[in-house]
Amino acid sequence: MSAEAELAEDRLAFTDRIIGLEQQVKELQAASLLSPSETVAVEANLAGMKASPTWRAGRVVTLPVRVLRHIKRRVLG
């Protein structure tokens, strides 16, 4: 393998690493990365999930834990 080819492979890897890091940062930013259609679809999915019996049952089951957490936060600050 020639030095030139090795360099080209390294350049590919570096470029990918930079793009990958940029995208990881974007993933961590608060700003929405979604298009208008995606935003509405995700909101609808979320609303559907929160309206589901599974979600509601989960809220009931976890109620004591959530209440205790709330009290802990209020007491301990």
Added chain:
Amino acid sequence: MTVTDPALAARVEAWIDSAGHTPAEVARIAQAVLAAGFEPSAVSVVVDASALEDTAAMIASAASVGVRVLPTPSELNTRLQASTAEYLFIVRWGLVVGDLLPKAVGFLDRFPAVDVTFGDSVTELGHPLFRPIFSPIRLRSNDYLGPVVVARIGAIRALGGFRDEARRAQVLDLALRAHVGGRTIALVPEVLATEDLAPGDFAGTAAAQASVVASHLEGLGVNATVEEVEPFVRRVRYEIVGEPLVSIVIPTRGGRAEIAGADRVLVVEAIRGIVERSTYQNVEFVVVADRETPDEVVVALEDLCGDRLNLVLWDAPFNFSAKMNRGAVAARGEYLLLLNDDVEVVTDDWIETLLGLAQQDGVGIVGAQLYFEDSTVQHAGQIYTGGVAGHAAFGWVGGRDDSIKSMSTDREVSGVTAACALIGRELYFELGGFTLALPGNYNDVDLNMKVRSAGRSAVFSPWARLYHFESKSRDPRILDSDLATLQGRWARRMQVELYSRML
């Protein structure tokens, strides 16, 4: 029928296309529009004398529900200029839902950059008809925008209004021109209508659409032929610009497998099929071969390919991404055709099909329709949802399609498999090729996401077909680390699939 929100009603106008409908159907459509909250004075029945058997009956029908008549094409632009509304609702068929206005106007108010919008619908029996997000390549093959299209009247005026030449296909024409003019077209992913009154082909509508697409392509300077596959579904055959060298990059270990009862050396038979069947000739074969590849396989490849063989040695542990990158570095072609060694060509013009699409503005990567050995569908585009990837139409029997002809149209997808994908070499290098962080799985998903984040699209073509004997040559296990790497980069943008919603 009452206007429940006068302020909202003052901002909207509706035009109902009467072609293909009976006067009674148009009256029902108009009643549904009025029930949705439109002012009767802002509702028009568009009457095309050339598309109707009895114009007088249609005019009487409009009068019976108290809406106006708008002769086309002569009066459309006059009315457009006179309108004081903000949004024009074009109702092409079906019955609009009662909450059409809050859904559509709410969407356009919330996203001021969007100029044109369309939505989902349901059949009379309540089956959903989901539409993809705006897909300009797909629009050339099929006007999938559905029964209701809404546009800002200011945007339509800025585009020069409706063109008389586009008669019977003016909505498609408007959408194509809006896209070329840099306007944003977006899907409202909500049901806007029921489709119990969808007309078939009428008054030369399918021919008018084909003509509009041909005119659109001509305007872009794209040489192509538009062929009818069935009414309203077209195949656009793009003429290849120049005769670019295509480097077919195939990683291999020179392995054997039993296919259809016959023992075969995968890479040799894959390349034999390409050499014997492909009509596109300007190709080189960049075979990235592991050190353990048997000598007789190398000899067979040399015999098959002659001076078109570019054999590259791989002598490190397995890493699909690195092997493909090595092949890309060695490739001399303007385009890279990434290919697994366990494939067999079905359509002779597969390279022309992929290349023609790859040469279109905005297209980044193009994939083919792949079949398993038993002729069920292995790949018709990837679907990304919940941060993971899968395949659209996976396991479908050949010939099956959905209601919006997703298996008969070139169309934008979330991604395409690298088992067969064409990408410009320059773009591949701009994007850093395949990531070495994903040596076995999901590297193609990452590549597609990089393509799309660079503002290009991934396109699937059902007209380029191959068999893919997957899993006969590859370990399909997904590692948790692969998933974590992929999601670290793209999880938030892989939550909801809006391209292949019917598959």
